[in-house]
Amino acid sequence: MSGSPSPAVEVIHNTAAGRFEATIDGLLCVAEYTLQGRTAVMHHTLVPPALEGRGIAGALVRAALAHAREAGWRVRPTCSYVASYMRRHPETQDLLA
Template sequence: MSPATVTHNAAAQRFELTVDGLLCEATYRLQDGVMWMNHTGVPSALEGRGLASQLVSAAVAHAREQGLKIKPVCSYVAVWMRRHPEAADLLA
């Protein structure tokens, strides 16, 4: 399996990647310079491959590049942020 590439679908307000024909996503709502990260979804057949982490990492990189803050509404995103203190400065 080749590494999956995360893409930013700005129109749908989500980061996504497709593996084995299955869509994985991390969704957000942008309001007043804050990305409200509200959902990560990885099909059960793909769990345990680090795909959700890839999605959140891409969202964090995007937020940093765009000067945005992140509000982790999704429990997975909240845990990811706690485990990655280098991203703490982005917390809203």
Template sequence: MSSDAHPGPARAIRHDEAARRFEWTEEGHACVLDYTLDGAVASFTHTGVPAAVGGRGIAADLVRCGLETARARGWKVRPLCSYVAAYMRRHPEYQDLAA
């Protein structure tokens, strides 16, 4: 597991490169952004935040961290997850990453 931590507004999100996942634990609940990597194209496949900790901006922080990691590593992003696709539409600063 990578020890890379990416700061969100109040979170240090972990990037587990071996599992292809960005993760955060909130009150004992695992919150994740999963991806696959094919060359320099990251397909963001699933954002999961349990309802018990929903509405706190965790999914947005996970996606922002994933997109910033993609930018830093020169990856393009294929937003297969509907949440990631909507996030990218709402944040034009990430349009250049679209695969």
């Protein structure tokens, strides 16, 4: 169902793997980061092609940025999707490292 919005996406913070995860229709979607001091370097977002266009990547990034804010982290978006998301959402600009 590409293009259809997803119902609420349950995002889990997998600290051991350094990523935020959601499993949709049995497929793993992730937003990966590396913590460097108090800065989360957001370097990769992956949503399988069968799930694209459903808002899943946005949900992953929203969860990651909310966690960064709560943890007092800064964010360096080296992933093009995360950088684009942060440009489109000015309320996240204060998190930029």
